[in-house]
Amino acid sequence: MKTIAVGLDHSQESEAAARWGAAAAVRRGGRLLLVHGYAPAGAAQGLAEFDIENIRDAALARADAVANSLRADHLQLRVDTLVRPELPVPLLLQVSEHVDLLVLGHHRANWLERLTSGSVSAILTARSKCPVVTVPFGNVCFDGPVVVAVDVDAPSDQAIKTAFERARDIGQRVTIICAIPDDAAPEQISDAYARADTLLDPWRRQYPDCPVNVQLVNGDPHRSLAEAVPQASLLVITRPRAGTAFPVWTTSVTRAAHHAARHPIAVVDHSAS
Missing domain, CATH: 3.40.50.620 (HUPs)
Known part of the structure; x- marks a missing residue:
């Protein structure tokens, strides 16, 4: 149990x-x-x-x-x-x-x-x-999508799995969000979307009844990830891969998202131990 x-x-x-x-x-x-x-x-x-x-x-x-x-x-x-x-x-x-x-x-x-x-x-x-x-407080909601922040250069299977399991439990969709620079060229944007969509292929097969979509967010990920999907029931993000020592944690995207999020946020290790 x-x-x-x-x-x-x-x-x-x-x-x-x-x-x-x-x-x-x-x-x-x-x-x-x-x-x-x-x-x-x-x-x-x-x-x-x-x-x-x-x-x-x-x-x-x-x-x-x-x-x-x-x-x-x-x-x-x-x-x-x-x-x-x-x-x-x-x-x-x-x-x-x-x-x-x-x-x-x-x-x-x-x-x-x-x-x-x-x-x-x-x-x-x-x-x-x-x-x-x-x-x-005031944000106990199960009616929005489960959002997971993904780095297409180093995706976390643990975070994606957590998001799909949670979405399955509450009958909601998964939204994959990926941060891109403000000045990204059109071909960079297309490439980032295609890579994010491709990495979802095994998860679509594993969770065929769970709809999933990809959303690109531009700007500084420290502020953009927590605000990307305001109606989310949960945001899943990973701990810094460089560790959680004081200097690393205080400057991390994870800590910034934790501070800014107005909905529940799940923080998991980048990979299963």
């Missing part, structure tokens, strides 16, 4: 992520694991024991409330909770080693986060051991 884990806190974004994860788990015949980390005693030295107990009780209550709501909405879904006195990032990184998908709420990064590695969801997206989906 596949396990989808959701990072939970007290935000609306994390509840939106939990609802997205629950629907995905139902479609996959899997289980949902709600993970809530709260400040351990060593990280809260200025707090009295009474305050720490209140933090723990609030975390337990939040996890139980969301779990019960999801069980009521999805009667056949197994929903488990994991609440521990650990900081969220290290806890979720540990969990990511043992689950099939990690789902996180995504909020708009503040000025400090934009200058550094980004929000908690961005940090986990870069370092998670499993694929990650981040869900902005």
Whole structure:
């Protein structure tokens, strides 16, 4: 049974992520694991024991409330909770080693986060051991196409497979988007389209009932990929092939798309491990 884990806190974004994860788990015949980390005693030295107990009780209550709501909405879904006195990032990184998908709420990064590695969801997206989906609040939608960003010079089978599987699960089409320069000559544009269309031949045979189209987007991919298909139900993109160390991640197309996307975005490794 596949396990989808959701990072939970007290935000609306994390509840939106939990609802997205629950629907995905139902479609996959899997289980949902709600993970809530709260400040351990060593990280809260200025707090009295009474305050720490209140933090723990609030975390337990939040996890139980969301779990019960999801069980009521999805009667056949197994929903488990994991609440521990650990900081969220290290806890979720540990969990990511043992689950099939990690789902996180995504909020708009503040000025400090934009200058550094980004929000908690961005940090986990870069370092998670499993694929990650981040869900902005108010954007739980299954009615749009599944979009996958593809580099025709180095296409990712893992990303394309993820997109087709998701599209099959929700009964939607796949849209392949490829970035081209603003000053691309007509023959370059034709060549890029033909190469993108050709690489889809084996996927069309494997998923004959899943319609797919190619869309070229011009301009800087840092901004154009996230905005190419505004009605998308999911954007699939790969982690930087050069790694996710701080300098690489902060300047990557993946991080820019993660920051700008207004719909759920899935980040997967370029190739299967």
